Every structure is written in C-alpha cells, then in structure tokens.
Amino acid sequence: MSAVLVGLLVVGFAAAALCLLLPPAGMRAATVAAGVVACGLSVWLVPTASGGDLTAGSYLRVDALSVVFLLATGLLYAMVAVYTVGYVEGQHGGTDMAVYQRRFYVGLNLFAGSLLAAPLVNGLALLWIAIEITTVVSALLVAIDVSDTATEAAWKYLLIASVGLGVALLATVFMYYAGTQVFGSSFDLAFTPLVSAGHRLAATPVRLAFVLAVLGFGTKVGLVPVHTWLPDAHAEAPTPVSALLSGALLATSFYAVLRYYQIAVAAVGPTFPRRVLLAFGVASLLLAALYLLDQRDIKRLLAYSSIEHMGILAIGVSFASPLAAFGVLLHVVVHAVAKGNAFMGAGVVVRRFGTKELAAVRGGITALPWSGPLLLASVLALSASPPFGVFRSEFAIVAGGLAAGRSAPAALLVALVTVAFVGLTWSTTRSLLEPADAPEPPGAWAGAAADGTSAAFRTTVARTATVTGGPGEPSAWMVAPVVAGLAVLVLLGVHVPGPLNDLLVRAAAQLGTGS
Amino acid sequence: MRPVPDAFAGTANTIAVLVLLTEFAMLRAALLRAQLRLYAAQSLLLSILAVVAAASRGIPDLYVLAGLSFALKVVIVPMVVTRLLRETSAEIAGSGALGVASEVLLAIVVAAFGLFATGRLGISSPVLPETALAVSVAVVLVAFVLIIARRDLVSQAVGFFSLENGVSLASLVVAAGLPLILEVAFLFDLLVAVVIFGVLARVTHGRSGSLMTTSLTSLRG
Numbered sequence: 001m002s003a004v005l006v007g008l009l010v011v012g013f014a015a016a017a018l019c020l021l022l023p024p025a026g027m028r029a030a031t032v033a034a035g036v037v038a039c040g041l042s043v044w045l046v047p048t049a050s051g052g053d054l055t056a057g058s059y060l061r062v063d064a065l066s067v068v069f070l071l072a073t074g075l076l077y078a079m080v081a082v083y084t085v086g087y088v089e090g091q092h093g094g095t096d097m098a099v100y101q102r103r104f105y106v107g108l109n110l111f112a113g114s115l116l117a118a119p120l121v122n123g124l125a126l127l128w129i130a131i132e133i134t135t136v137v138s139a140l141l142v143a144i145d146v147s148d149t150a151t152e153a154a155w156k157y158l159l160i161a162s163v164g165l166g167v168a169l170l171a172t173v174f175m176y177y178a179g180t181q182v183f184g185s186s187f188d189l190a191f192t193p194l195v196s197a198g199h200r201l202a203a204t205p206v207r208l209a210f211v212l213a214v215l216g217f218g219t220k221v222g223l224v225p226v227h228t229w230l231p232d233a234h235a236e237a238p239t240p241v242s243a244l245l246s247g248a249l250l251a252t253s254f255y256a257v258l259r260y261y262q263i264a265v266a267a268v269g270p271t272f273p274r275r276v277l278l279a280f281g282v283a284s285l286l287l288a289a290l291y292l293l294d295q296r297d298i299k300r301l302l303a304y305s306s307i308e309h310m311g312i313l314a315i316g317v318s319f320a321s322p323l324a325a326f327g328v329l330l331h332v333v334v335h336a337v338a339k340g341n342a343f344m345g346a347g348v349v350v351r352r353f354g355t356k357e358l359a360a361v362r363g364g365i366t367a368l369p370w371s372g373p374l375l376l377a378s379v380l381a382l383s384a385s386p387p388f389g390v391f392r393s394e395f396a397i398v399a400g401g402l403a404a405g406r407s408a409p410a411a412l413l414v415a416l417v418t419v420a421f422v423g424l425t426w427s428t429t430r431s432l433l434e435p436a437d438a439p440e441p442p443g444a445w446a447g448a449a450a451d452g453t454s455a456a457f458r459t460t461v462a463r464t465a466t467v468t469g470g471p472g473e474p475s476a477w478m479v480a481p482v483v484a485g486l487a488v489l490v491l492l493g494v495h496v497p498g499p500l501n502d503l504l505v506r507a508a509a510q511l512g513t514g515s
Numbered sequence: 516m517r518p519v520p521d522a523f524a525g526t527a528n529t530i531a532v533l534v535l536l537t538e539f540a541m542l543r544a545a546l547l548r549a550q551l552r553l554y555a556a557q558s559l560l561l562s563i564l565a566v567v568a569a570a571s572r573g574i575p576d577l578y579v580l581a582g583l584s585f586a587l588k589v590v591i592v593p594m595v596v597t598r599l600l601r602e603t604s605a606e607i608a609g610s611g612a613l614g615v616a617s618e619v620l621l622a623i624v625v626a627a628f629g630l631f632a633t634g635r636l637g638i639s640s641p642v643l644p645e646t647a648l649a650v651s652v653a654v655v656l657v658a659f660v661l662i663i664a665r666r667d668l669v670s671q672a673v674g675f676f677s678l679e680n681g682v683s684l685a686s687l688v689v690a691a692g693l694p695l696i697l698e699v700a701f702l703f704d705l706l707v708a709v710v711i712f713g714v715l716a717r718v719t720h721g722r723s724g725s726l727m728t729t730s731l732t733s734l735r736g
Binding site: 125126129132133136139140143146147148149151152153154155156158159162163166167169170173174176177180184185186187188189202204205208231232235236291295296297300 | 572574636637638643652655659662668671672675678679682685686689690691692693694697700701704707708711712714715716718719722723728731732733734736
C-alpha cells in the first residue's frame with residue numbers, strides 16, 4: 001500500500017529526471033508514461049481510501065479528502081502529458097528548439113510532481129513546502145516563452161504568490177503556537193492529532209491562523225481580492241501549463257485551505273470559518289462573473305472562469321451540509337477535467353488562428369472539424385450544462401445549500417453562475433459557430449452598430465481572412481485527450497461509480513459538515 | 516502581577532525591535548546595495564536570536580538552524596543579488612512610488628496597526644514574549660509597504676525576503692520547537708525562490724533593458 005503513495009510521490013520527479021537525459025522521443029514517452037501511471041495510481045487509491053486512511057512512514061499519509069485532490073491532479077496530468085506531445089512539436093520556441101523542448105518537458109513533469117506531492121504529505125508545514133515548490137516551478141513555466149508579456153506575467157505571479165505564501169507561513173506558525181499548549185513545545189503539525197485535539201487548541205490563534213491561511217493560500221487559489229496574478233499567468237503560460245495551473249494548482253491550494261478549515265471547525269466550531277469562506281467565495285464569484293461578460297482574450301476568459309469556480313467551491317463549503325460538501329468535492333474533480341479540456345481546446349484554436357483574440361476567431365467549427373465541436377462541448381460542460389459532471393456537482397452544491405436553509409447565498413450562487421454562463425458561452429459560441437465569411441444580409445452593419453460593436457466586428461472580418469487552407473487539425477495528440485476528458489465528464493454526469501461515490505461521501509464527512 | 520521577563524524574552528524583544536528598525540532603514544535606503552546590506556544585517560540579527568533561543572530553551576537543533584540561516588541569508592542571498600546587480604549593470608538607486616517621508620509615515624501607521632492589533636488579540640502564554648510577536652507582525656506589514664512602494668524588481672524581491680525574515684522572527688518566538696527538518700526545508704525553499712527571482716529578473720532585464728516594473732504594464736483587464 002505504502003508503495004503506491006511513494007510511487008505517486010516520485011513518478012513526476014522521476015519523469016523529470018529522465019527528461020534531462022533522454023532524446024526527444026524518450027522525453028515524450030517518459031512524460032506520457034508518467035501521466036498515465038499517476039492517473040492509474042490515483043484511480044487505484046479510490047476504493048482503498050474510501051475504506052480507511054493510508055500511511056507510508058511518518059511523512060506520507062492519504063485519506064479520502066486527499067485522494068479526491070490526487071484524482072483531480074492525476075486525471076489532468078495524464079491528459080496534459082498527451083496534449084503536450086502535440087503542443088511542443090508545433091511550437092516555434094524563441095530559442096533553440098531542442099533546448100526549449102527539454103526545458104518544457106522537465107518543467108512540466110516537475111510541476112505535476114510537486115502538485116501530486118501536496119495532497120500526499122502529512123502535516124501543515126510539509127504542505128506549505130509542497131505548495132511553495134509548485135509556485136517556483138510553475139513561475140518558470142509561465143515565463144518559458146520568453147516574451148515580454150510572459151515575463152511580466154511570471155514576475156507578477158512569482159511575487160504575489162510568494163508574498164501570499166509568506167502570509168500562509170505565518171498561518172502555519174500561529175497554528176503551531178495553538179498546538180504547543182496541547183502537544184508541548186515540539187511537534188510536527190500532522191493533521192490527525194490537530195483535528196482530534198479539537199477544543200483543546202487555543203481559540204484565538206486558531207481563528208487567526210485560519211484567516212491568514214485563507215488569505216495566504218487563497219492567493220494561489222485565486223480568491224478575490226488576492227487573485228490579481230491569475231488571469232495574467234493563465235493567459236500567458238503555454239496551454240498545457242495553463243491547464244495544469246487552472247485545474248490542478250488552484251485545487252491543490254484549495255486543499256490547503258480545506259485542511260485549515262477542518263482544524264478550525266474542530267477547534268472553534270463551524271460558524272466563524274464558514275463566514276470567512278462565504279465572504280471570499282461571494283466576492284470571487286461576483287467579480288469573476290462580471291469580468292466574464294466582457295472578455296476579449298479566450299485564455300483570460302477561461303482564467304476568470306477558474307476564479308468563478310473557486311468561488312463556487314468556497315461558497316459550497318460554507319453551506320455546511322453533507323450534500324453540498326459532496327458536491328464541492330465532486331466539483332474539484334470535474335472542474336479539473338472540464339477546465340483542462342477547455343484550455344486544451346482553446347490552445348488548438350490559438351494555434352490554428354494565431355491569435356488569442358476572441359473577436360478575431362470566426363468559423364472555428366469548420367476550420368477545426370474535431371477541436372471545434374469538442375471545445376464547444378467542453379465550454380458547455382464547464383458552464384454546468386447537463387449531461388456533464390459539472391452540472392451534477394453544482395446541482396448538489398445548490399441543493400445542499402437549500403436543504404441547509406441557506407437559501408439567500410444559494411440563490412445568489414445560481415444567479416451569478418447564470419451570468420457567468422452567459423459570458424462564457426456567448427463569446428465562445430460566436431467564435432466557433434459564426435461563419436468566417438458569411439454573406440452580409442442587408443442591414444447587418446446597422447444592427448451591429450446599434451449594439452456598439454461594429455468597429456470590432458469590421459476588424460474581425462478583415463482579420464479572419466488570414467486563416468488559410470481548408471479544415472484541419474494541427475495534431476491528433478491535441479485532440480485525443482479532449483475526447484477522453486469529455487468521456488469522463490459524461491460518465492460522471494450520468495452516473496458516479498460506486499467506489500468514487502463512497503470516497504466522496506467519506507471525504508464530505510471529514511469536512512465536519514455532518515455535525 | 517506581571518512577572519519580570521526572563522533573559523530570553525528580554526533578548527527576543529530587543530532583537531525584534533532592532534529587526535523592525537532595520538526594516539524601516541530599508542524603506543529609506545535609496546541605494547540598492549545599502550538595502551542589501553541592511554537585509555544582511557537583519558538576517559544576522561535573526562541568526563543571533565536563534566542562537567539565544569537555542570541556549571536559553573535548550574533546543575540544540577536551533578544551533579544548526581542558526582548556522583544555516585547565517586550561511587544562506589547573510590552570505591549567499593546578498594551575494595547572489597549583488598552579482599545580479601553587477602551583471603545587469605542596473606540602476607544603483609531603487610525608486611519609490613512615493614517620497615521617502617510619505618513611505619516612512621505610511622509604514623509607521625501600518626506598523627502601529629500591526630503592533631496594537633496583535634496586542635488586542637490577547638494571545639498570551641507564560642513562555643511567550645508577546646511584544647516580540649506583535650513586532651514581528653509589524654515587520655511583515657512594513658515589508659508589504661516596501662514591496663508595494665518600490666518600483667524596481669530588486670527592491671521588490673528584497674522586500675519579499677525581508678517579509679520572510681518577519682515570519683522567521685514570529686516562528687522563532689512562538690514556534691521555536693518546530694522540527695529541524697521543516698525549518699531546513701523552509702530555508703531550502705527560500706534558496707530556490709532566490710534563484711528563480713534572479714532568473715526572472717535577468718530575463719526581464721534582457722527583454723526591456725531595465726529592472727523597473729514600470730515597463731511591466733501590458734497585462735490588464
């Protein structure tokens with residue numbers, strides 16, 4: 001059993017080491033193999049962890065909660081690893097191609113390895129270290145294209161996230177202090193003793209630590225108002241990195257917030273932590289929904305959608321009902337897959353049309369016979385349309401909120417999610433479905449001018465002419481993972497398999513919402 | 516009746532106040548090199564505090580920590596940043612968005628806020644030097660002012676390192692018994708962060724020929 005945990009811990013780092021040595025074909029094989037192995041191992045943990053906790057030594061431990069996050073990262077790692085093969089092939093790196101390729105594969109595997117490490121480690125201090133490592137590795141990946149905008153985004157990301165993690169370190173210190181009165185002056189901040197210590201922990205330091213943790217780790221989750229690095233980094237990073245940032249890094253940081261939540265609920269009761277999460281969640285959802293309405297860059301659009309979904313997670317936890325908690329944890333998994341899908345589809349569009357401007361992309365569905373419809377389906381899945389898994393998870397969150405008698409936040413959630421749905425689908429469906437060179441019906445300009453978009457529309461028509469050649473996909477490697485991801489989303493939307501259901505129920509109970 | 520503070524509490528409080536003073540001095544230091552020297556001095560104070568804590572509380576692990584933190588924060592980090600400054604032959608003077616006087620005034624306000632807010636929380640225990648804890652929160656807040664007010668990459672990075680010093684101060688005061696392996700991992704992390712900060716600063720310099728953040732304004736919305 002413990003071998004599985006060690007395997008998950010080392011698989012990403014081992015692949016990174018191999019990528020330092022092997023020729024290009026070997027790098028591709030190692031990366032894909034590592035992704036598939038990580039995915040397989042995390043799926044394999046599902047039935048085991050729904051039965052009980054697993055440990056390996058005193059530093060590695062997984063319970064149901066951590067396996068949910070391992071599953072999200074593992075699934076996404078496998079998808080992204082396959083996608084990267086196609087992505088890197090067609091990328092004209094600014095520097096020498098061989099060097100670029102090696103850097104990319106090594107960095108990607110290191111990043112995925114550190115993301116997998118965070119839910120595996122046992123203790124708040126080790127968790128902080130793992131999350132800090134994800135920051136430094138991913139900041140380099142954001143900058144890998146060495147353009148002006150990429151460097152700017154990477155600097156902002158590194159500085160803001162590091163400062164946020166400085167605050168999170170302060171949270172760790174205060175939590176340690178809260179524990180010294182129970183465990184003596186030297187202990188290692190492992191989860192189980194802290195949670196079971198409950199009321200014996202000093203209340204004020206725990207409250208302070210929780211708020212600092214939400215603020216500090218919340219910087220990496222992308223909670224408003226400490227989200228400012230997020231749209232830049234997601235938009236400027238290479239697409240596979242954007243997918244991992246959005247689907248796995250944000251979730252992993254949210255995992256850290258949940259660990260503090262667990263301890264805070266045990267120590268000071270549920271009211272205070274829930275209020276804090278509700279405030280941050282509503283702020284994030286509100287701001288992101290408004291930004292989604294008027295977004296011109298396809299990757300920034302998806303980045304704001306990530307802030308929206310993190311807000312949904314925070315609100316869902318604050319509902320304090322087992323059903324809502326179940327929904328939140330399912331949402332972590334389906335959001336990772338759906339957002340990964342959407343980014344990967346958007347990456348194909350960007351590759352094909354040579355621009356991230358939504359207004360400059362028209363007729364996507366004819367130019368990209370596979371990726372066009374797949375991106376459309378992914379965006380619909382992401383905005384919680386049935387029959388996809390995101391619909392099920394958001395439905396559970398809202399139903400849980402209503403059942404727990406928190407109808408005002410639940411209604412607000414539904415309203416804002418609808419606004420976000422409009423923003424997300426309106427611009428992407430226009431880019432995909434509107435034909436590139438539609439014959440102008442008489443009066444079309446007048447109609448366009450009435451809603452004030454005529455200038456943008458005209459430049460659009462001029463610019464879309466640059467796409468040459470018939471329909472065609474850049475690479476099959478960039479299509480296959482999206483198909484797989486959609487299959488997972490449909491499966492989870494139609495039926496949650498028994499073992500996964502058990503796992504989610506057990507993890508929801510861990511969040512202390514049964515009380 | 517309040518007990519007389521023991522030797523550790525007295526030393527911790529004194530060193531904490533000195534750390535806060537160096538933070539203020541960094542705020543008013545115009546030259547990047549002066550700022551780096553102040554950072555080194557601040558880190559030295561922390562290493563001394565670690566030695567004092569090790570001796571007075573009988574935690575031998577802290578001697579190792581003091582040694583490592585000395586090597587890393589007093590020697591290696593300033594050396595790396597100085598080399599970066601020399602290689603990029605960057606502007607030697609950092610630049611603030613505000614005048615020095617307004618920066619210092621602002622910093623006094625936030626430091627006082629941190630000091631009194633932490634005092635009001637009423638976190639207390641027989642072994643805890645409360646003043647030092649409140650001062651460390653003030654150090655973190657002043658470091659925020661430093662990062663926000665400065666407009667060059669080096670000052671921002673050094674501001675972040677000194678923020679980390681503020682957190683180290685808090686951790687020496689309230690969490691001295693934290694296992695050594697974790698402390699070492701924290702330091703290792705800092706080292707990695709320093710290297711990455713350096714790489715990105717160098718890339719930015721290569722692109723825009725400057726280390727000012729005023730050239731980093733293309734991403735909005």
